[in-house]
Amino acid sequence: xxxxxxxxxxxxxxxxxxxxxxxxxxxxxxxxxxxxxxxxxxxxxxxxxxxxxxxxxxxxxxxxxxxxxxxxxxxxxxxxxxxxxxxxxxxxxxxxxxxxxx
Amino acid sequence: xxxxxxxxxxxxxxxxxxxxxxxxxxxxxxxxxxxxxxxxxxxxxxxxxxxxxxxxxxxxxxxxxxxxxxxxxxxxxxxxxxxxxxxxxxxxxxxxxxxxxx
Numbered sequence: 001x002x003x004x005x006x007x008x009x010x011x012x013x014x015x016x017x018x019x020x021x022x023x024x025x026x027x028x029x030x031x032x033x034x035x036x037x038x039x040x041x042x043x044x045x046x047x048x049x050x051x052x053x054x055x056x057x058x059x060x061x062x063x064x065x066x067x068x069x070x071x072x073x074x075x076x077x078x079x080x081x082x083x084x085x086x087x088x089x090x091x092x093x094x095x096x097x098x099x100x101x102x
Numbered sequence: 103x104x105x106x107x108x109x110x111x112x113x114x115x116x117x118x119x120x121x122x123x124x125x126x127x128x129x130x131x132x133x134x135x136x137x138x139x140x141x142x143x144x145x146x147x148x149x150x151x152x153x154x155x156x157x158x159x160x161x162x163x164x165x166x167x168x169x170x171x172x173x174x175x176x177x178x179x180x181x182x183x184x185x186x187x188x189x190x191x192x193x194x195x196x197x198x199x200x201x202x203x204x
Contacts, residue, residue: 041143048177056178063182067169070181075150076158079172079181080165086188093195100202 006033007042020049024061035068108135109144122151126163137170 005022006029008015015022021042025033036045045064052060071078107124108131110117117124123144127135138147147166154162173180 039146040141041146044141044143052178060178063178063180066182067180076154076162076165078165078169079185080168083181083184083188086185086192090188090191090195093192093199097195097199097202100199 003027006030007037010034010037011042020046023058024065032065032069035072036065039068039071040064105129108132109139112136112139113144122148125160126167134167134171137174138167141170141173142166 004013004015004027005019006025006027007021008019009027009030010033021033025036040048045061048060048064049057067079070082074081077084106115106117106129107121108127108129109123110121111129111132112135123135127138142150147163150162150166151159169181172184176183179186
C-alpha cells in the first residue's frame with residue numbers, strides 16, 4: 001500500500017519512496033499539512049528540513065508543525081499569545097510565592 | 103525623503119506611498135525583514151496582513167515578526183523552545199508554592 005502523503009496528495013503527484021515530507025504528513029494528516037502550507041509554504045518547509053542537521057530534522061519539523069497549528073487557532077497572536085500568557089503566569093506565581101514566604 | 107522600506111529595497115522596487123509592509127519594515131529594519139522573508143515568505147506575509155481585520159493587522163504582524171526572530175535565534179525549536187521552558191518554569195513554581203504552603 002503506497003498511499004501518497006498529504007503533501008504529495010495536495011500537489012497531485014506520486015509520493016516518492018524517499019519523500020522528505022511523508023514522515024511528518026501521512027495521508028490522514030491533511031489538516032496538519034494545510035496549516036503548515038498556509039503559514040510557511042511547502043518550499044520553505046523543504047528548505048528548513050534540508051538545512052537542518054540530520055539529528056535535528058525531526059525536532060525542526062515538530063516545532064514548525066506546532067507553530068502552524070497554534071497560528072491556525074489564533075491567527076492574530078500565534079505562539080506569541082501563548083508565550084505572553086505563560087510569562088504572566090510565571091510572574092503571578094512568583095508574586096504568590098513571595099507573599100507565601102513572607 | 104521617500105526611502106524605500108526594507109521589503110521594497112530587497113525586491114528592488116519603488117516603495118509605494120501605501121506600501122502595506124513599510125510600517126513594519128522601515129529601511130533600517132533589514133534584518134527583521136530577512137528573518138520574516140525566510141520563515142514565511144513575502145507573499146504569505148502580505149496574505150496574512152490582508153486577511154486580518156484592520157484592528158488586528160498590527161498585532162498580527164508583530165507576532166509574525168516575533169516568531170521569525172525567535173526562529174532565527176533557534177532554528178530547531180523556534181517558539182516551541184520558549185514555550186517548553188516557560189511551561190517547565192510554571193510547573194517548578196507550582197511545586198515550590200505547594201512545598202512552601204505545606
